[in-house]
Amino acid sequence: MNKFNLTNINFGRAIIYFILFLFAFIYLAPLYVMFTTSLKDIEEIRSGNLMALPLDPTLYAWKKAWATACTGSECKGLAPYFWNSVRIVFPAVIISTILGAFNGYALAKWKFKGSEFLFGALLFGCFIPFQVILLPMAKLLGSLGLANTVTGLVLVHVIYGIAFTTLFFRNYYVGIPTELVKAAKLDGASFLKIFRHIFIPLSTPIFVVTIIWQFTQIWNDFLFGVVYSGSGTQPITVALNNLVNTSVGGKEYNVDMAAAIIAALPTLVVYVIAGKYFVRGLTAGAVKG
Amino acid sequence: MLNFLEKNLPKIVLAPTAVAMVVCMYGFIVWTGLLSLTKSRMMPQWDFVGLDQYSRLFSNPRWDVAVDNLFVFLILFIVIALVLGLLLAIFLDQKIRVEGAIRTIYLYPMAISFIVTGTAWKWILNPGLGIEKLMNDWGFAGFEFRWLVEQDMAIYCIVIAAIWQSSGFVMALFLAGLRGVDENLTKAAKMDGASTVRLYWHIILPLMRPVFFSAIVILTHIAIKSFDLVQALTGGGPGYASDLPANFMYTYTFNRSQIGIGAASAMIMLFGVLAVLIPYLYSELREKE
Amino acid sequence: MGSISLNGINKSFGTTEVLKDINLDIKDGEFLILIGPSGCGKSTLMNLIAGLEDLTGGEIVIDGKDVSEESPKDRDIAMVFQSYALYPTMNVARNICFGLEMNKMPKNEQEVILKKVASLLQIDHLLDRKPGQLSGGQRQRVAMGRALARSPKVFLFDEPLSNLDAKLRVEMRTEIKKLHQRIGTTIVYVTHDQIEAMTLADRIAVLKDGELQQVGTPYEIYNDPVSHFVADFMGSPGMNFIECIVKDENLIIESGGQKYELSIPCKDAIQNSKLDVVLLGIRPEMLTEIEPSVEKNSFIHQIKFDVDVLEPMGADTVAIGKWNDNEVMARLSPEAGNTAGKGFDLQVDTSKAILFDPNSGLRIR
Numbered sequence: 001m002n003k004f005n006l007t008n009i010n011f012g013r014a015i016i017y018f019i020l021f022l023f024a025f026i027y028l029a030p031l032y033v034m035f036t037t038s039l040k041d042i043e044e045i046r047s048g049n050l051m052a053l054p055l056d057p058t059l060y061a062w063k064k065a066w067a068t069a070c071t072g073s074e075c076k077g078l079a080p081y082f083w084n085s086v087r088i089v090f091p092a093v094i095i096s097t098i099l100g101a102f103n104g105y106a107l108a109k110w111k112f113k114g115s116e117f118l119f120g121a122l123l124f125g126c127f128i129p130f131q132v133i134l135l136p137m138a139k140l141l142g143s144l145g146l147a148n149t150v151t152g153l154v155l156v157h158v159i160y161g162i163a164f165t166t167l168f169f170r171n172y173y174v175g176i177p178t179e180l181v182k183a184a185k186l187d188g189a190s191f192l193k194i195f196r197h198i199f200i201p202l203s204t205p206i207f208v209v210t211i212i213w214q215f216t217q218i219w220n221d222f223l224f225g226v227v228y229s230g231s232g233t234q235p236i237t238v239a240l241n242n243l244v245n246t247s248v249g250g251k252e253y254n255v256d257m258a259a260a261i262i263a264a265l266p267t268l269v270v271y272v273i274a275g276k277y278f279v280r281g282l283t284a285g286a287v288k289g
Numbered sequence: 290m291l292n293f294l295e296k297n298l299p300k301i302v303l304a305p306t307a308v309a310m311v312v313c314m315y316g317f318i319v320w321t322g323l324l325s326l327t328k329s330r331m332m333p334q335w336d337f338v339g340l341d342q343y344s345r346l347f348s349n350p351r352w353d354v355a356v357d358n359l360f361v362f363l364i365l366f367i368v369i370a371l372v373l374g375l376l377l378a379i380f381l382d383q384k385i386r387v388e389g390a391i392r393t394i395y396l397y398p399m400a401i402s403f404i405v406t407g408t409a410w411k412w413i414l415n416p417g418l419g420i421e422k423l424m425n426d427w428g429f430a431g432f433e434f435r436w437l438v439e440q441d442m443a444i445y446c447i448v449i450a451a452i453w454q455s456s457g458f459v460m461a462l463f464l465a466g467l468r469g470v471d472e473n474l475t476k477a478a479k480m481d482g483a484s485t486v487r488l489y490w491h492i493i494l495p496l497m498r499p500v501f502f503s504a505i506v507i508l509t510h511i512a513i514k515s516f517d518l519v520q521a522l523t524g525g526g527p528g529y530a531s532d533l534p535a536n537f538m539y540t541y542t543f544n545r546s547q548i549g550i551g552a553a554s555a556m557i558m559l560f561g562v563l564a565v566l567i568p569y570l571y572s573e574l575r576e577k578e
Numbered sequence: 579m580g581s582i583s584l585n586g587i588n589k590s591f592g593t594t595e596v597l598k599d600i601n602l603d604i605k606d607g608e609f610l611i612l613i614g615p616s617g618c619g620k621s622t623l624m625n626l627i628a629g630l631e632d633l634t635g636g637e638i639v640i641d642g643k644d645v646s647e648e649s650p651k652d653r654d655i656a657m658v659f660q661s662y663a664l665y666p667t668m669n670v671a672r673n674i675c676f677g678l679e680m681n682k683m684p685k686n687e688q689e690v691i692l693k694k695v696a697s698l699l700q701i702d703h704l705l706d707r708k709p710g711q712l713s714g715g716q717r718q719r720v721a722m723g724r725a726l727a728r729s730p731k732v733f734l735f736d737e738p739l740s741n742l743d744a745k746l747r748v749e750m751r752t753e754i755k756k757l758h759q760r761i762g763t764t765i766v767y768v769t770h771d772q773i774e775a776m777t778l779a780d781r782i783a784v785l786k787d788g789e790l791q792q793v794g795t796p797y798e799i800y801n802d803p804v805s806h807f808v809a810d811f812m813g814s815p816g817m818n819f820i821e822c823i824v825k826d827e828n829l830i831i832e833s834g835g836q837k838y839e840l841s842i843p844c845k846d847a848i849q850n851s852k853l854d855v856v857l858l859g860i861r862p863e864m865l866t867e868i869e870p871s872v873e874k875n876s877f878i879h880q881i882k883f884d885v886d887v888l889e890p891m892g893a894d895t896v897a898i899g900k901w902n903d904n905e906v907m908a909r910l911s912p913e914a915g916n917t918a919g920k921g922f923d924l925q926v927d928t929s930k931a932i933l934f935d936p937n938s939g940l941r942i943r
Contacts, residue, residue: 016380023377024394027457030409031397037412049423050413102302110299118307125314127566129514131538131555135324135548136317139333159313162306179663182630187677187728188651191298197676201667220402222517227543237404241521244408253412260408264401271400275393278400279461295649 038062038258045253061254065262069255071242074231078262081239085219087150088235092157093214099158100165100210101203105195107166108173109181119170125163133160134227141228148230156228157218164217165210168281172206173199205277212274213281216267236263318559325552333548342553351529352554355537358444359512362533365448366455367508371501373452374459379489381460382467392464395457403454407521410450411437443523443531447515450522455511459504466500467493502569509565513558534558580731580764581606581641582627588635589622589788596622597788600636604766609758611775612768614785615811620768623785624734627766629653641731651680656725657734660741662717664709670720671696671705677728695723698757715746722757735767739774751777772812776800784808801930806939809859809932815896818865818906820858821936824848829858834903841876842928844943851942857934862896864927865908877929883908884921 033050039057040048048055067077107119137156138147146152176199184194225235234242240263244256271278294301328338346352377395381388398406413419416435424432436442470493478488516535519525525532525540532540534554542551587600597619604610612620625631627638629650637646645653656677664673672679674695675688683691696702699719709717718738725733735754739747755778758765769775775782776796784791784799784807792804803809809817822829827845831838840858842848848856865883872878883906885899890912897908901924908924933942
């Protein structure tokens with residue numbers, strides 16, 4: 001140990017800290033740029049640069065992005081689409097999470113012939129590129145009369161979210177000792193009662209993980225939104241993309257940025273509040289999925 | 290009757306999911322597969338023409354560009370995200386004082402939609418007003434950065450944005466892996482006189498093999514499915530220079546009414562994912578036995 | 579009442595047969611121990627009795643009623659698990675009452691039973707705690723309380739003490755025995771610890787590779803094992819086995835050293851077996867220091883013994899060493915002193931020696 005004197009070690013650690021902070025800066029920079037740009041007026045954007053602080057902060061861009069910006073032919077801002085997303089996300093998250101909990105419980109603790117195969121087949125669903133189901137799903141929604149509806153989008157998100165929610169719950173429940181089920185069976189509890197009295201009370205963390213995961217996935221979805229929504233039912237990601245690509249009059253980068261932040265805000269807030277669970281969902285989905 | 294119900298409840302609970310899975314995943318894949326063998330254009334029709342659509346697909350220069358782009362994107366995206374993620378994870382694992390905050394910063398892009406990411410980077414990389422102007426303002430006169438509008442370079446913009454979004458996630462995966470390393474192993478190696486570099490290179494990195502594997506699979510998966518990022522950042526442009534297969538599929542299916550070719554391209558994407566996934570699952574399963 | 583009859587029980591997982599034709603009658607109020615090495619099928623048999631797994635063949639009769647097809651809750655059986663399997667989110671009181679609650683017993687009746695069970699097991703002060711706040715021994719008591727509360731026909735214990743430390747294990751062992759004497763309910767108890775088996779059981783059933791080897795009282799199992807396996811499995815330190823050559827009605831040991839001619843009780847058996855070589859089984863306590871006071875008879879022999887290792891146990895000392903080139907264990911008095919590495923004379927009492935067929939491992943009687 002004598003070879004390494006203190007200054008050497010400190011120097012090494014200083015470099016590590018420097019690199020870590022440098023990257024923290026790089027990761028933060030786009031958010032900073034978005035935010036400052038959204039507070040500038042268009043004159044200042046043209047004259048100043050990305051990193052400059054706004055000289056005369058204004059909420060003009062935010063107001064316009066929320067209420068009056070054009071997204072294609074409509075000019076009602078992002079507000080209606082924000083609420084569309086809310087109306088899609090909530091039912092889709094709740095339904096897919098509940099189904100996933102039941103599925104995971106059955107697959108983990110009530111194995112039967114073929115249950116492992118079923119799980120394997122379902123797991124596969126986490127990986128298929130959705131392009132391969134886009135067209136037939138459109139046909140199905142059409143024949144159900146759900147094309148271009150919020151209900152249709154909810155259905156799509158539920159169906160393609162189940163694989164993930166089931167995976168989450170199944171892997172969580174596998175870690176709960178099967179002897180609990182045996183003991184409860186001997187105590188006279190049924191499939192549903194064991195679930196309700198023993199598993200649900202143990203499930204808070206995995207519910208949080210799953211809900212956050214699904215919320216983020218569905219809120220951020222663009223592919224299903226752009227394919228299956230109509231002009232009145234578009235989710236916010238689609239509206240944002242339209243807003244940015246609509247150039248009526250001059251390009252207003254400040255409005256674009258405000259709109260982008262509005263679209264990102266709900267998931268960012270969730271991330272800041274419950275980041276621990278978000279990361280757990282990501283790694284759980286990744287390592288096992 | 291009640292007894293039958295009780296006994297089969299697990300199966301009954303799983304039945305809706307199983308049906309949805311069989312129809313909406315596997316059924317739809319078959320549907321798309323069959324469609325890719327027909328001469329469908331505007332509407333699905335069932336005149337089978339063998340592999341005609343595939344040969345039309347492969348002789349389509351736009352598809353060529355998309356596939357080439359995918360390879361460039363895949364390789365750069367995966368390699369850089371892995372290296373960056375691993376290094377940051379190792380640095381963060383050195384008992385850093387503000388680890389929690391730094392981790393939060395590295396990972397927040399993962400909570401944001403690709404559409405938002407695309408919108409933000411579109412502004413940052415803006416040829417007139419973005420980084421180029423910033424550098425000029427900072428005294429690097431004549432600095433040119435116009436990748437976003439350059440045929441050959443646009444795809445690299447997508448690489449940059451994708452790495453910004455996903456490398457923190459890779460970092461989280463590796464960090465979880467590093468935290469899982471048995472501390473006694475590190476102690477033993479240190480008592481054997483291994484230096485820090487040797488410790489990581491010879492002992493810890495080999496242990497990270499499964500993490501590398503899952504990270505590669507996830508990143509590949511993100512890359513093959515990525516559609517929103519291209520749509521928001523470059524719109525596939527200039528021209529179709531930065532198209533990826535997912536965008537090709539979307540354009541041909543929904544904008545150009547060539548659903549036969551669209552279906553064929555979707556199937557190729559599926560096969561691409563399978564080519565990565567099957568060896569991965571195979572090795573995973575073999576390890577478990 | 580809680581008698582159990584296992585009639586021709588078979589259980590397979592896929593193509594592997596875990597239990598083969600098990601026939602066993604357990605009397606009402608009996609304390610029956612199922613013992614065997616890990617993987618012998620004892621836990622599976624227990625799960626079958628509980629109804630947690632389905633039979634492949636045979637039938638299970640409890641109190642004269644075939645329950646083979648019945649679900650666990652209809653069998654009126656309670657079980658104590660190795661991991662205790664306490665419901666982690668419920669407090670002790672609710673853990674104990676959960677079975678009663680599921681059977682829709684009114685709250686006030688539950689309270690009465692809870693009080694009784696808690697005071698019986700001395701866990702009154704723990705009722706509001708969650709399992710995570712309990713020590714291993716306390717969890718064990720709660721697990722037993724949960725089983726007791728339902729006053730079932732049969733208790734099943736699945737290696738209930740193996741997660742406790744050595745001292746606590748002995749204490750709880752005694753408590754379980756006391757409990758059984760008090761409530762008198764049938765107990766089927768799985769263990770791989772032969773001391774537990776010897777101390778607790780009315781009868782012991784020894785299992786190996788899914789087959790029942792022997793069922794009998796601890797005394798029978800220890801002194802009159804039917805096979806080399808049973809003799810070897812029961813007893814600690816284990817029985818010594820020495821290959822001997824048959825000469826008329828005596829046994830010769832001569833490999834690698836001095837020649838001994840041993841006289842044994844079951845002389846007819848040797849003759850009838852028509853074997854040239856037999857396996858002599860002799861418990862370590864029959865190999866002792868020479869005690870001049872013991873009356874000499876034809877079964878007392880003197881041998882030379884080379885000590886390799888001494889293991890003092892307190893009450894006595896186990897010496898591991900060589901008798902010719904056979905490794906044997908002897909039980910010496912604690913005053914034996916440090917004789918490691920030395921040789922000295924021992925006396926061997928063959929009056930309780932038993933013989934096995936070296937090929938089949940079966941007893942020669």
